Amino acid sequence: MTDRRSYWAWGMESQEPTPAKREAAAKAMSERFGVPLNTVQPRSVDQLDLRPSRITPPATLSEITTTDTYERAFHTYGHSFRDRVRKFAADFTNPPDVVAYPRNEADVAALLDWCGSAGYATTPFGGGSSVVGGVEAPEGYDGIVTIDMTRMDRVLEVDDVSRAVHVQAGALGPVLEAQLKPHGFTMRHFPQSFEYSTVGGWIVTRSGGHYATNETRIDEFVESIRMMTPAGPWESFRLPGSGAGPSPDRLALGSEGILGVVTEAWMRIQGRPRFRASTGISFPSLESVSEAARGIAQAKLWPANLRVLDPGEGAAMAGLDGKTAILIVGFESADVPQDAFIREAVSIARDAGGEVDDDEIVISPAPYGAITSSDAAGRQGAVGAWREAFISLPYDWNDITGLGIIADTFETSITWDRWPEFDRAVRGAMQDAMDRVCGGGTVTARFTHIYPDGPAPYYSFTVLGKPGSELSQWAEIKTAASDAVIAAGGTITHHHAVGRDHRPWYDRQRPEPFAAALKAAKKAVDPSSILNPGVLIDP
């Protein structure tokens, strides 16, 4: 049998952890938390017991639809902590009835027509990496149809003059990159979900990516979006910039599938980096590293990488001593040497109390008179350790699912003037909740993206829950964190989207007249209210 996505784990079935690997992880966690933890083995697909499909697609759609149990199970959830627990427990109470794989836009239109006339809830699905309940269908519908876009994954045209690509929206990150590579280009959009997220998914969730400053978000790389709505195709002109009314693209960006199914886009691409410069800079405190990050962002040096790890995160992710905060700075370019840029950044960081030896500043390829050089610029020491940990994290979580450990992350943003107080309030609320619910736990923070006017802090927490009660315990902690974020003026999400999980706090964040406007806009293009109902707004 050919390999396919695991229905429960991050990755392919061939990458599912072996029983031995899961036993080893359980042993390690038992030692960490000081209590014995027992592994449970996940069910195989043929042990899953799903509600039978309640609907039958018309014969004209039979070639692109399936009611196969694996397909329906795989498409029931995304990859949040909550999803992992439910999948692992084989809790598939509301699976899609039909999964569709359109081959082209006509297929998408036909699916929308069918679902619209029947009133079926319709869930656009990219790589299934949502961590906010964005691909999960609501109760109360006679039928649920999930539209998996990954068969529409072709690059249609590369414009090497303007540096742009015309691509179908179902291309997963690596599928897109493989098609760009022969042309000498790269999208350079590397969210943690890169392997299993699509161009269309990036667009509708306003995905935060590789660049830590300036062009932080997929939004900045959109030239044009083509989206099939129940009311017909929504396609913007392909333009480098426009001031013709409110941007149609900016309404599609972040629409999370409630307005239509993105089918194609023209996206800005990059030359493959030839020049790099990077380093890791140590700081005695979160306060001082924050000041350095602020200085570099406000100087508008626009490093590709500018990430802050607090002491806890530095220990967990980069092997540091638990007292040292670290600032990872990286510049890259296809066109111009980057040594002048990193010298300015290091100078600002040192003024803020940062410590880095000149020979830890790695420039590649080395210019004459460079501080030092390496072919592996950006991959050495703490920087490299952090990068490896970042990529492997979703796989690590496969190993510990089912042990009762609650491990999750959330992210936000806040202006600099409110940052220290915001951090104290959020950590305090988190710690209180973890103490109360689970008798303790740890929370760490990093900055994933940094703006001239504020950081995007990303919090990670790990706590030992009670097997079987993880979801209610998680919900209590998540609620405390989200309440604290909103009360302190932060956004409920900087780059994980809203979905169903963030709805209560999103409702407190978005302006009330905007919600009325968005609801009316949705009704205008989705008159049967079939598209991802309940996400962002109520039908």
Place this chain on the structure above:
Amino acid sequence: MTDRRSYWAWGMESQEPTPAKREAAAKAMSERFGVPLNTVQPRSVDQLDLRPSRITPPATLSEITTTDTYERAFHTYGHSFRDRVRKFAADFTNPPDVVAYPRNEADVAALLDWCGSAGYATTPFGGGSSVVGGVEAPEGYDGIVTIDMTRMDRVLEVDDVSRAVHVQAGALGPVLEAQLKPHGFTMRHFPQSFEYSTVGGWIVTRSGGHYATNETRIDEFVESIRMMTPAGPWESFRLPGSGAGPSPDRLALGSEGILGVVTEAWMRIQGRPRFRASTGISFPSLESVSEAARGIAQAKLWPANLRVLDPGEGAAMAGLDGKTAILIVGFESADVPQDAFIREAVSIARDAGGEVDDDEIVISPAPYGAITSSDAAGRQGAVGAWREAFISLPYDWNDITGLGIIADTFETSITWDRWPEFDRAVRGAMQDAMDRVCGGGTVTARFTHIYPDGPAPYYSFTVLGKPGSELSQWAEIKTAASDAVIAAGGTITHHHAVGRDHRPWYDRQRPEPFAAALKAAKKAVDPSSILNPGVLIDP
């Protein structure tokens, strides 16, 4: 009598050209076009004959409303060519009945309530610099009320940590800058309309500003918008970034007054530049200068200034020989020296065939070993000549209004791969139209803003029309230009907005389902359809 805005000319009444100055301009134009041109003197305010105001505000609004003839005449139009001709001819067929000057948001809400209950067309008005019919009321309403926001012009708070300002939306450019200066900051948003455009106007028209690359548009400087809609206040969280659904701010940006009246905003501000570097680089053709601009933009050096003048524009605006194209490059920063940046930009430009002597590269303050230095970096030679011409242009037009000369500009954007063909198509259509309508005329182009994937070309044309027929002649030429722009895939406006004048072409540009969505969104927040009806969409 204290000075006030001229009802017809750009600037204050004290700046209106004297009869002698207008005679001199007529003489110069007579020589240029080879025909005698006669000046006509504009009417004084007391010679204006306006339709009497048809409505009476409630007594509760008497302190903030007026039916004064000057006020109603001044608020009838913006500052387009069409507006100048009509004002000069004292053609005020559809003036507002009442002009209101709210002092605070409660006043704005009361005005919206009154207009909503009576069904009066309501026109939000900032500095009145619209060149697209954006502040002109439509026929067919029983009453027209213009809401002039310029009394709400205070800076409420400066956050020097995050570099942001909380400001009322009615602040004109210089009024804002004067309040920022004592804090050591600047907005650095300098559209050509700077003197007579407001923060709120910039926001609702997606104004293009000072920065020629990267942060080209007011959009990038918005942290939070507060807008009073008939359905209540629309206020976003103040954030450096958010991924919580489609951006509410991005729907307000470009809304041109159809969704509400922007009352306040939190805007990102800049440290005052201490480091500058600039130069002007000569090229033998528009093709080669375009390649240089593309190279610099794609290298993401992000100069503050990167403007291309074609040979015609170089002659008219910078005193060049009519055969030479010029690239103006300028870097600036409050925080870091800019010499490394300009060296890279010059290197790219020279590779593309540009010529500049090392001693024409001006760096300020001069670092050790700088190529050269000057306290006036950016203001020397062709660069300085262009800057002066840019600022004085609207005043120059005052002098020639009424002579029958049709002088106008339009701007667009296009991706690099289509640029040369686009330019030929647009210039060809323009020349044909001018030849047909007026027996000849000239068109020149520059790039005002430059993106990695394409330029924003800005076309200027001057042609001798027939006094009394200028408007129909202008309309024919404008139609030919706009048709050509849309047919070749350009945007109908990069930074002049849509208003009423661009509607037919905007309707061909925006996606049809987006228009339906926007119309529904407007109806949700403006149920009586009073706000700027006919702008962007039909009521």
